[in-house]
Amino acid sequence: MTINSFIYCEKVNCAENIIIYKGILSRSISVESLDHLAKTKKLKGSLKKIIKLTNQNKDEISDLLNQEYEAPLVLTSKLINSKIGSVILSRVAEIIYPNKVENKSISVPAIRAALINGIVKGNGRINLIQFLKSYPNKNIAINYSALSKVINKVESMNDLVEFFSGSPLDKLKNINSI
Numbered sequence: 001m002t003i004n005s006f007i008y009c010e011k012v013n014c015a016e017n018i019i020i021y022k023g024i025l026s027r028s029i030s031v032e033s034l035d036h037l038a039k040t041k042k043l044k045g046s047l048k049k050i051i052k053l054t055n056q057n058k059d060e061i062s063d064l065l066n067q068e069y070e071a072p073l074v075l076t077s078k079l080i081n082s083k084i085g086s087v088i089l090s091r092v093a094e095i096i097y098p099n100k101v102e103n104k105s106i107s108v109p110a111i112r113a114a115l116i117n118g119i120v121k122g123n124g125r126i127n128l129i130q131f132l133k134s135y136p137n138k139n140i141a142i143n144y145s146a147l148s149k150v151i152n153k154v155e156s157m158n159d160l161v162e163f164f165s166g167s168p169l170d171k172l173k174n175i176n177s178i
Contacts, residue, residue, distance in 0.1 A: 015135040019099050022144040031132045038065035038129050068125045076119055080112050095146045099139035110136055 018029045033047040041062045043051055051058055079085045089108045097107035117134035118126040132140070 013136075013138050014133045015137060015140045017099075017139045018132070018142060019139055020142045020144050031129075034065060034132065035129055037062050038127075065128050068122070068127045070124060071115075071119045071126050072124055073116070073119050077116060080115060091150075095143050095150065097141050097143075098137040099141040102141075 015031050018031065018034075020027050020029070027046070027050060029047050029050065030045055033043075033045040036042065036044055037047060037058060041059060043058055050056075051061070080089060086108070089111050090104055092111055093104045093107035096111065097103075098110055101107065114131050114135040115126065117136075118130035121134060122130050
């Protein structure tokens with residue numbers, strides 16, 4: 001006698017809210033309102049107020065939310081489970097983590113799961129909305145101060161690369177060839 005078996009799994013919820021923290025202040029944005037902006041380029045809810053308050057461009061934010069990245073599943077899985085991938089995820093986990101749980105042993109696997117599930121849903125591609133809809137926690141916390149530090153470092157590195165890839169580097173090259 002053969003018994004057909006199946007695994008029953010209750011619906012795993014995805015992220016519903018993003019809570020941005022800066023010091024003791026916080027602001028919540030629903031993932032649904034971000035998804036609506038990405039699909040329609042129209043604002044609603046608290047996102048509408050935040051965009052107006054911060055004087056951001058809704059079209060640029062919509063484009064950012066829809067920006068897709070090719071990410072082959074096997075290669076991405078190997079990368080995020082490698083030593084360097086673990087270091088990167090550990091640093092990302094200082095910025096994004098399950099709300100009120102700043103524990104890397106929880107946040108790093110959550111980020112891994114969101115990446116892999118988002119890539120699977122996107123057939124080898126991922127965007128920010130897919131990542132958020134794949135994040136295995138109802139509320140995502142974003143540490144604005146930590147994010148701001150990373151953005152400043154990236155901008156500084158970009159400025160440095162631009163400086164050295166411009167004319168000063170050409171002048172140094174010409175001096176060395178004499």
